Amino acid sequence: EIVMTQSPVSLSVSPGERATLSCRASQSVGSNLAWYQQKPGQAPRLLIYGASTRATGIPARVSGSGSGMEFTLTISSLQSEDSAVYYCQHYKNWPYTFGQGTKVAIK
Amino acid sequence: EVQLVESGGGLVQPGRSLRVSCAASGFTLDDYAIHWVRQPPGKGLEWVSGISWKSGPIGYADSVKGRFTISRDNAKNSLYLQMNNLRTDDTAFYYCAKERDYDRAFDYWGQGILVTVSS
Numbered sequence: 632e633i634v635m636t637q638s639p640v641s642l643s644v645s646p647g648e649r650a651t652l653s654c655r656a657s658q659s660v661g662s663n664l665a666w667y668q669q670k671p672g673q674a675p676r677l678l679i680y681g682a683s684t685r686a687t688g689i690p691a692r693v694s695g696s697g698s699g700m701e702f703t704l705t706i707s708s709l710q711s712e713d714s715a716v717y718y719c720q721h722y723k724n725w726p727y728t729f730g731q732g733t734k735v736a737i738k
Numbered sequence: 739e740v741q742l743v744e745s746g747g748g749l750v751q752p753g754r755s756l757r758v759s760c761a762a763s764g765f766t767l768d769d770y771a772i773h774w775v776r777q778p779p780g781k782g783l784e785w786v787s788g789i790s791w792k793s794g795p796i797g798y799a800d801s802v803k804g805r806f807t808i809s810r811d812n813a814k815n816s817l818y819l820q821m822n823n824l825r826t827d828d829t830a831f832y833y834c835a836k837e838r839d840y841d842r843a844f845d846y847w848g849q850g851i852l853v854t855v856s857s
């Protein structure tokens with residue numbers, strides 16, 4: 632089983648500032664990596680697939696990068712609606728494991 | 739419009755069984771791989787099970803292998819998760835999720851259904 636580790640566990644960012652979230656895989660997953668956003672009481676929402684491609688309707692200030700074992704989600708110019716928990720997930724092979732999540736709060 | 743709607747959750751005693759369902763609309767379920775993902779209240783996401791398109795390979799997390807069974811009914815365009823010998827640590831919101839075309843990220847999710855295992 633591939634273990635996904637996210638850091639930090641939480642971060643607090645001022646509006647308009649940049650948030651950088653990290654995700655590390657215990658072995659290479661190539662570009663088979665997705666990022667999801669989850670707000671309280673809601674299902675997860677796909678943000679990024681293929682490590683760097685934005686899903687439909689996701690604004691350009693959200694970007695993903697990385698390949699192999701190290702990945703980054705960047706939210707530039709943070710807005711109040713970005714307050715949420717963010718999860719990475721690999722889908723190289725079963726089981727498709729998730730990271731433990733990073734909680735982003737707005738200062 | 740693509741929609742996934744779960745049903746069948748509720749309170750069940752440890753050791754008992756429950757089946758949750760996921761009704762799909764806006765697409766043909768059999769043309770896509772579909773998964774179950776769960777989330778204990780206040781905790782993170784855990785992949786539970788997946789079934790490939792055209793009823794191909796099936797996979798399970800080690801935590802549910804031998805107890806849970808995933809299946810689909812193409813005539814009803816629905817996905818199921820039969821859960822046997824339930825344990826208290828199976829308590830969670832259960833989501834069904836659809837894989838994208840040509841990529842295996844989950845592009846559509848249901849709203850989730852709560853399964854509570856407690857005596």
